[in-house]
Amino acid sequence: MPCSRSLRIMVPAVFSGKWLGKSAGKLMSVVSFVVFLILDFIDTLLCIMFGILDDYFEGQASPCYCGKRIRRELIHDGEGEMSETLYTRKNVFREMGFPGFATKRKDSINRSGGGVVVNRWSDCGCESCVSWMNNGDEKLHVIVREPSKAIIEDCRAKAGENVIFLHGFLSSSSFWTETVFPNLSETIYHNYRLFAVDLLGFGRSPKPRDCSYTLNNHVEMIEKSVISPFQLDSFHLVAHSMGCIIALALAAKYSNSVKSIILVAPPYFGSSKDGGSLIVLNKVAGRRLWPPFLFGSSVMSWYEHLGRCVCYLFCRNHRTWEKMLKLVTWKRDLHFMIRDLSRHTHHSAWHTMHNVICGAAKVVEGCLTVLVEAGVKMCVVHGDRDQVVPVECSDNIKMKAPEAELNIIKNAGHGNVIHGREKEFAASLEHTWAGVSC
Template sequence: MMASTFQENCISVINGAPSWAVFFLFDLLDNFLCIVFRFVDQVMEEKPESCQCSNPQETSGYEFLSDHQHLSETLYRRRNIFRQAGFLRFARKLPEITKKIGIATFLRNFLFPEKMKKVPREVANRWSDCGCKNCVSWTNNDKLNVIVKQPSVSPDLLMSNKPVDNVIFIHGFLASSSYWTNTVFKYLPETTEKTNYRFFAVDLLGFGDSPKPRDCRYSLQEHVEMIEKSVILPNNLTSFHVVAHSMGCIVAVALAAKFSGSVKSIALVAPPYFGDKEGASCDALDVIAEKKLWPPTSFFSAMMAWYEHIARGVCFVVCRHHRTWEKIIKIITWRRYK
């Protein structure tokens, strides 16, 4: 028994050593990219936003919330060896240094003609994000994208004037309303004879085709308010059921707490549960996005969750140039490009 335990510990150490080395380098790379992005943001944007390496009080680009203590610790306190050692002190002073010297202003004036700077336009995305028509289409709407399905009712049910049972479906992390439309909605009957249902599948704020505003912290309160604004109020829902999956369960519980008199039932599928001790959010992130190299999906999730600037670099290479990648993929797969 002891030999088996010792063998398992040895395997765990052997597998953990490469992961520790890789993510140690990622800690260093993320701090370096922080300095790079801060300088480039100074050049490309007249009012650059602060990254989450800063303290909440130091953030710019949006109004500081007085109740910032309710934000997740993972927003500003993601563990990083070099950040905790104070390696970002220079990066925090970089905007002031470049502003005093005038380097950023000089490069901005040199790279962008005065005529271009005077054109009034509302920028939806940052310079490192894609600005194509599809990627900024959400700017035309200030409400969540909602997929509604209501099966037809039988004549007998229609004559009975039975009230409609409304059901709100909330997806989880890295998902969208398609999670429900492809797994539940497609199997619903076209006609119901006993109960009159109306189903709402929402894209949460920042997901799917819903708005992705820059001046937003994507807090639990904002998620609930957007569901209220996009689903409950427009459809006059006085009573409804809630079905949620994964991260959406947290939003569902908050929604049920706010509308306790309207929620008839709540169904939570694979809800996350973690303690409420200090640092629990970071401990939860350790579990949800564990720093390991295998499988690739876990490695990618950890990289994108723990490292803000590396994730931004990946989005710059992949997402900002997605149309180019789409062309390449279609050529490689012998699909005709339209």
């Protein structure tokens, strides 16, 4: 009897636990539906608002990707480099025909007398953000660590060692110069030229409005700013996160020149055909409320005008926010990662997110195939607690490139796979370069 009584007590408890779990799941789904429905409505209203403001400040509404007509035009025009995520993101109210200011995307943008594209009224106009326009410099901002003059001449004569460093999304060359560069040995400084690049649209690099920030745009700017002017016949590549995609495309184009490529937390979700870009978008920025970081990513990636509003409040006013943070923290200077978060425009971040991170799903597999056939040395590093880019992405690269070295760092996330272990990471770079150079 006691056993049967306890069994009767356990069975309702189990069913009760399952019922509560299902109820919580359904409640979260309902709340999520309501929240994103509200965001759909707000983004549609912001489309109208920005259309009016753009027309007032600039004489015409800035083009956006709202409306079915824009989708048909992009598909009809064969925008092969444009990610489908730009024009297939659904919005309940626009699907219902809610009026907006969606205009055809065209490069009819006001220019200054020097022919340099003027930034939007909603973008920051401080010296740091627009210095490239004032100088008429259409090359990337690159920090170069050169050996001594005598060694430089010797390196050029002997096709010496060069390394190009590419940062991730919402970052800059400081990601490398503030962490890895100080921990490299004197041998490296004496024999290597190091190039830390601010990618197109980020940091101190140009942020043109008449650019779609496709994968080819990024690769071509690196060619124009680093490879051609410095006459690089051979080089190593080191990249983090989104920079890995650009590094793979660059390496595939220069497969006979690349000596090694080190990828840290590469966002590669496997081979995909039609719809691959949407799969990537749902994995890196799915429409979910939890965790908060993913919710923030989804808002900035799914809602063009909400994202522009956030950039207007924070990026345009980054100097004010930085001053406030300095007062609150009693620090003379902020951490470079905090500064880098706002050193972009909405246009550059929005298009890079979709056309590189999502859109590259169609081309990464081909790049890997080229590199495998060329026998390029490839190393992949990933943290086992990365919540931004899952470890499965590095496993996917290992499947496509079986000879690649895969190093999973325990208890490391997306950023501290390098931060906090700079010396170990720098030593691993030197070991890889030495092995290839021998």
